[in-house]
Amino acid sequence: MPNKLRAAIIGPGNIGTDLLMKAMRSEWIEPVWMVGIEESEGIKRAREFGMKTSTSGVDGLVPHMKEDKIDFVFDATSAYVHAENSRKVNEQGAIMVDLTPAAIGPFCVPPVNLQTLLEEGRKENVNMVTCGGQATIPMVNAVSRVQAVEYGEIVATVSSKSIGPGTRKNIDEFTRTTAAAIEQVGGADKGKAIIVVNPAEPPLIMRDTIHCLTKEQPNQERITESVQDMVKEVQKYVPGYTLKNGPIFDGNRVTIFMEVEGLGDFLPKYSGNLDIMTAAALRTAEMYAEAMANGDI
Amino acid sequence: MNYLGKKITLHDMCLRDGMHPKRHQISLDEMIDIATGLDDAGVPLIEVTHGDGLGGTSVNYGFPAHSDEEYLSAVVPKMKNAKVSALLLPGIGTVDHLKMAADLGVSTIRVATHCTEADVSEQHIGMASQMGLDTVGFLMMAHMISTEDLLEQALLMESYGANCIYCTDSAGYMMPHDVTERVSLLRNRLKPTTELGFHGHHNLGLGVANSMAAVEAGANRIDGSAAGLGAGAGNTPLEVFAAVLHRMQADTGVDIFKLMAVAEEKVIPLMDELVRVDRDSLTLGYAGVYSSFLLFAKRAGKKYGVPSQDILLEMAKRKAIGGQEDLIEDVAMEMAKAQQS
Numbered sequence: 001m002p003n004k005l006r007a008a009i010i011g012p013g014n015i016g017t018d019l020l021m022k023a024m025r026s027e028w029i030e031p032v033w034m035v036g037i038e039e040s041e042g043i044k045r046a047r048e049f050g051m052k053t054s055t056s057g058v059d060g061l062v063p064h065m066k067e068d069k070i071d072f073v074f075d076a077t078s079a080y081v082h083a084e085n086s087r088k089v090n091e092q093g094a095i096m097v098d099l100t101p102a103a104i105g106p107f108c109v110p111p112v113n114l115q116t117l118l119e120e121g122r123k124e125n126v127n128m129v130t131c132g133g134q135a136t137i138p139m140v141n142a143v144s145r146v147q148a149v150e151y152g153e154i155v156a157t158v159s160s161k162s163i164g165p166g167t168r169k170n171i172d173e174f175t176r177t178t179a180a181a182i183e184q185v186g187g188a189d190k191g192k193a194i195i196v197v198n199p200a201e202p203p204l205i206m207r208d209t210i211h212c213l214t215k216e217q218p219n220q221e222r223i224t225e226s227v228q229d230m231v232k233e234v235q236k237y238v239p240g241y242t243l244k245n246g247p248i249f250d251g252n253r254v255t256i257f258m259e260v261e262g263l264g265d266f267l268p269k270y271s272g273n274l275d276i277m278t279a280a281a282l283r284t285a286e287m288y289a290e291a292m293a294n295g296d297i
Numbered sequence: 298m299n300y301l302g303k304k305i306t307l308h309d310m311c312l313r314d315g316m317h318p319k320r321h322q323i324s325l326d327e328m329i330d331i332a333t334g335l336d337d338a339g340v341p342l343i344e345v346t347h348g349d350g351l352g353g354t355s356v357n358y359g360f361p362a363h364s365d366e367e368y369l370s371a372v373v374p375k376m377k378n379a380k381v382s383a384l385l386l387p388g389i390g391t392v393d394h395l396k397m398a399a400d401l402g403v404s405t406i407r408v409a410t411h412c413t414e415a416d417v418s419e420q421h422i423g424m425a426s427q428m429g430l431d432t433v434g435f436l437m438m439a440h441m442i443s444t445e446d447l448l449e450q451a452l453l454m455e456s457y458g459a460n461c462i463y464c465t466d467s468a469g470y471m472m473p474h475d476v477t478e479r480v481s482l483l484r485n486r487l488k489p490t491t492e493l494g495f496h497g498h499h500n501l502g503l504g505v506a507n508s509m510a511a512v513e514a515g516a517n518r519i520d521g522s523a524a525g526l527g528a529g530a531g532n533t534p535l536e537v538f539a540a541v542l543h544r545m546q547a548d549t550g551v552d553i554f555k556l557m558a559v560a561e562e563k564v565i566p567l568m569d570e571l572v573r574v575d576r577d578s579l580t581l582g583y584a585g586v587y588s589s590f591l592l593f594a595k596r597a598g599k600k601y602g603v604p605s606q607d608i609l610l611e612m613a614k615r616k617a618i619g620g621q622e623d624l625i626e627d628v629a630m631e632m633a634k635a636q637q638s
Contacts, residue, residue, distance in 0.1 A: 153356050155623045160413060168416045172391040192355055195388040199413040200616035209623035211356035245630045253356060257627045 005289040006069050008033035008061055008094075010085055011076030012042025012053075014164065015099060018266040019074055019278040020046060026282060028289040032068055035061045058085045065092035071292070072285045075100055078166040079173055086125050095288060096125040097281050101170075101177040103127045107185050109134060110283045111233035112141045118287060122297050126284060129181040130174050131273035132156030132195055132208065134280045135241075139210040139256050140186030142230035143247075146222045150252075151213040152188030154178065157196045159203035162271035171195065188212065206260040206272035207244075214252050223247055223254055237283045238276050239263070298513045300545035306518045307549050308342040308494070309335050309535055311564055312372070313384055315526035316348035317589045318572050321361035325371045331563050332372045335523065336379040338555035340535070342405060342518075344382045345372050348528065348589060349620075350409065351383055351398055352390030357623050358589075366397060373402040380404040384435070387417045389620065392424050399428055408459070409435035411618045412442050415450035419457045426458025433494065434459035437619050440470040440585055444478045451483050461492035461518060466507065467619055469500030469529055469582040473510040484515030494518035497533040499525055500582025502574055504533030505541060512547075523556065524564035529588030530578035536560045580606050584613035593622050597629035607632065 007029050009016045016034065023031040034046030035054045043053050052068070054060025061070075073089040074097045075082050082102035089096055098105060105125030108114055117123060128134065136154035143149055156178075167174060175193050182191025198204055227247050234241040240261030247256045262268070262275025291297045312328055332343050346365050347353030354360055361368075365383070373381050382405035383398040395406055406425040408418045418434060425432040434454030439447055451462045464479045476495060483493055495511030497504040497520065508519045521538050525531030536556045543553050574582075577595065581588055586609050594612070598605030611628050612621075 151356075155357050155620075157621060157624070165416070168414075169419055171387050171417045172393075172420060175388065175391055194355065194357060194620070196618065196620040197388065197411065197414050197417065198616070198618050198621070199411065200618075204615075207624070207627075209357070209627070213356065245627050248626075248630075255356075255626070257623075257630075 003293070004028055004030035005071040005292065006030050006032045007072040007074065007285065008035060008065070008070050009074045009076060010035040010058055010061070012036040012040055012046055013076065014267055015274055015278060016076040017042050017045055018274060019076060019281060020049060020051070021265040022278055022282050024049065026286060028286040029072065029282065032070065033061055033064070058088050062088055062092060065089065065094060070094050072097060072288070074281055074285070079170065090124045095123065097285050098125055098127040099277055099281050101130050101173045103177050103180070107181045108284050109137045109181070109185050110237065110280050110287070111138050111230060113185050114284060114287055118291050118297065128277055128281050128284070129185070130178045131158070131277045132174065132193060133178045133181045134276045135206065135208045135258060135260050135273065136210050137181055137186045138230045138234050139227060139258065140182055140188055140212060142226045143212040143214065143223055143254050144187030146219060146226050148215040149188040149212045150215050151190045151192070152182045152186050153192040153194070153211045154182065155194045155196065155209040156273065157198055157204065157207040158273045159206070159270050160197050160199035161203050162206070162267070162273055163197050203268070203270040205270045208258040208260065210256040210258065212254045214254060218249055218252060218254050220249050227256060237279045238272070240269070240272055241276070300512070300542065300547040303512070303547045304517065305512060305542060305547050305549050306341055307535060307539060307551055308344065308382065308518055308520045309340050310344055310520050310522040310532045311524065311526040313344035313346050313348060314528055314532050315522055316361065317528035317592065318526060319567070319569065320592065321348055321359045323362065323567070325363055325367060327567060328368055328372055329375055331523070331559065332379070333375050334559035334563050335556070336376050338559055339551045340379055340556065341550060342382055343379050344384060345369055346383050349386060350390055351385045351394035365394065366401065369398060369401040369403060382407055384409055385421055386410070386620065387421050392421055395421055395425060399430060405431040405433060407433040407435045407463070409437055409465070412436045412439045412447060412450060415453040418454060422454060422457040422459050426460070431461070432459050433461040433463060435463045435465055435496070437465045437467045438587065439464045439479060440466060440468060440475060444482045447479055448482050448486055451487060455487055455491055459491070461494055462487060463494040463496055464511065465496040466498060467587050468585045469498030469503070469588060470585040471507055472503065473506050476507045476510040477514045480511050480514035480516050492517055494520065496520040498527065498582070498588045499530045499533060500574065500578050500588065505538050508533050508538050509541065524560035525572055526564050526568065527572065527588070529581045529591050530574040531572040534560070577605050577609060580609045584610055586613045587617065587619045589619070590622065590625060593625040597626050601629040601633040603629050603632045603636065
């Protein structure tokens with residue numbers, strides 16, 4: 001068993017807590033700090049899990065980072081404060097894994113481009129796009145790696161309870177960031193993202209529909225195979241990532257229907273949208289940790 | 298109630314909601330022709346865009362014959378008195394679309410959310426209101442929640458800067474007493490300066506009756522559509538409601554005979570199929586399903602050999618809301634699989 005690399009999480013809300021619970025099981029990452037801006041339920045929980053805590057924001061963490069050998073910091077706050085957090089932890093030599101839609105660093109969707117990012121060497125900041133992006137971009141890429149995709153569009157339907165105030169205040173950020181990553185990581189010439197927030201009780205499990213318009217007639221057999229392979233890749237870190245229907249083909253349209261059920265660590269199972277974010281972020285840090293342990297980075 | 302001299306703003310939907318039955322294929326010339334006709338008939342406010350609002354252009358909702366920019370650029374300069382409005386659904390359109398529409402001369406922005414999700418509209422309502430636009434908060438599928446819950450959401454939109462709040466019966470499910478309860482509570486609890494509106498669908502044939510209930514409970518803006526061209530069994534037929542208001546001696550500023558002529562001579566000939574209460578559109582109203590699902594269910598039903606009425610009932614059972622058109626094909630496929638086994 002290698003020495004685990006040590007991490008801090010900023011943001012003791014639902015996402016931060018879920019990430020913490022996943023990280024405590026990691027073979028590569030050891031969570032040490034939870035950072036909030038005030039005393040809260042999340043901070044209390046983290047303390048109960050044995051974390052060191054700061055209630056004075058990232059400034060409460062920074063003086064201890066070197067001494068506690070913090071190599072990774074996860075930011076689960078909001079795009080508005082992310083840039084400042086990132087600068088401060090980078091100064092202390094840690095890599096920032098960004099779960100906000102700030103997108104300062106390169107987009108990372110693990111089964112699609114994490115290997116490429118690792119080969120490029122150390123990054124100061126990697127961005128996890130959005131929940132909808134993590135759930136759908138692997139599918140866009142599963143099509144675009146077979147043949148050119150002129151247009152990629154995703155529709156993410158999430159339960160009302162799984163969408164926090166930060167996302168609600170700036171829903172355009174979701175739309176823009178996801179669309180950009182459909183192009184940059186998914187490989188579509190043009191991307192579009194739509195999000196629908198449904199309040200039904202009991203809450204619905206995250207659903208995602210992925211539409212790709214291919215330039216040439218789609219190769220049905222190869223696309224179907226590629227989609228199934230990609231589903232398995234995502235299932236390695238999100239076991240509840242399920243192909244419900246498709247791919248179906250209609251002229252140049254390829255449509256894929258997914259459902260994402262979470263592990264239910266801290267967030268309920270229906271909020272697969274949040275689970276896929278925390279799982280992807282942890283997987284990213286683990287792969288960096290492994291590369292660092294092997295001396296590749 | 299005494300309608301005598303009461304000022305009511307009629308808002309035409311046939312060039313936006315009417316895009317649904319036209320699969321978003323209305324041509325620029327047709328838009329100009331109808332909009333100038335409505336303008337000439339004294340209709341004060343006309344909505345123009347993709348059926349799903351600004352940015353609705355998509356595989357999911359349909360690619361339109363022309364972009365929102367093209368439609369707005371064609372129609373706005375031709376208006377003598379009428380103003381043009383645009384709809385925006387956060388999650389589909391963004392503030393960039395909003396700015397574009399304002400730059401092209403749109404005077405009214407209507408920010409639409411599902412009736413429980415008003416807080417996704419803060420960004421858009423805030424910006425429209427700061428830009429000095431007539432800013433409307435549009436609470437869709439308002440039948441799905443209680444009157445008190447609707448009020449809470451309306452208060453949020455008002456606090457973000459909306460100067461008018463709509464009770465929107467997207468499924469054409471409401472009865473007149475549902476409208477009365479909702480609009481009355483909004484009237485009692487929102488600021489007296491905040492206008493109230495009602496948007497109906499004619500799926501139960503109640504568009505006109507519900508619009509009257511809304512006016513009587515304190516709404517002063519009513520949506521309708523010439524010849525009823527709109528999603529499902531269409532919107533409240535505007536010329537019918539205008540004629541009723543005329544008989545009641547309300548003040549709409551609309552020449553009802555000119556409006557009847559627009560409906561009869563320009564809008565009816567445009568319809569691919571007559572927009573009316575048929576089995577499927579009645580099912581929307583009966584079960585409380587989002588009206589724009591109609592054609593999607595018909596298409597998916599045909600493709601997968603499942604009755605479209607059953608698809609719509611399943612959508613109701615799953616509590617699907619506006620924007621979930623993608624679920625229809627998925628549901629049809631599942632129903633087809635279940636039929637086989």
